[in-house]
Amino acid sequence: MWIVFALLAAVVSATVVTLSKAGIKNVPPSLAFAIQAVLIILVSWGTVLWQGLLPEIGKIDRKSWVFLLAAGVLTAASSLLSFRALSLGDASRVSPLTNTALIFSVLLAAFFLKEKLTWQVLLGAGLMVAGAILIATTKPASKKESSSKNGRPASGTTIYESKPTA
Template sequence: MWVFWALLAAISAALVIVLTKAGLKNIDSSLAFAIQSVMILVITWGVVFFQGNFHEWRAIEKNAWVFLIAAGVFTTLSTLFSYKALSQGPASVVVTLERSSLVIAIILSVIFLKEKLTWQVIVGGSVMIAGAVLISLSNSRD
């Protein structure tokens, strides 16, 4: 079932990039993100209340709070940086470079989460980086 959710996340992320790029005309990138953040809050808290698990916040351990808050800070920074890049560059290149974060995440998960590094992961990550470089170079001449 996780594959289904991951594919929905990929489709949603792609839509975010295209819709954001279209919406950034004549608007500051930080303001655009602030507007979208309101929807993020409304929808995510709506889901929490709909699922009936709001009361579970009291059971969250201290370490989990630290990790989740730090992740929230980096999510915000990542999105602000991404929107700034989208406001200045072509979506196809911006998203390609931004998604090189997948390779960085692989490296960090091996170092900090002790996840196994296989030859398939190494080859896949290398192909992702090569693709990002290729797309960036092809658009830098335009």
């Protein structure tokens, strides 16, 4: 069942990247992240309340608090960096690079959590690195110019010259 949840998380994450890129066109990346963060807080604490887990807070040990708080700070930093990258680059090129986090996760899990690495995991991680590098270093496709429909200019364009011609 974990595979289903992991794949659903991947689909949702990909959708988030696409929506975030569309949303930050006219919004500073830090502000866009702050707006999303408020919603994350509301949804996550709403889930805790709905599941009746609020009393469990008192049962969390000090070591777990340290790990969870550190992970929270790093999650915020990661999101801020991702939003900045998205504001500067194409989502189709930024996302593969940010998803090299998968490779770092494999390495950190092996080192800190003592998880065993098989040749299949190492090969898969290597292929992911190669794919991310290939996508990120490929020249982006040129964007098409705005086209007109029914003889009218596309939305956001003007039909008048800024300088009068005489």
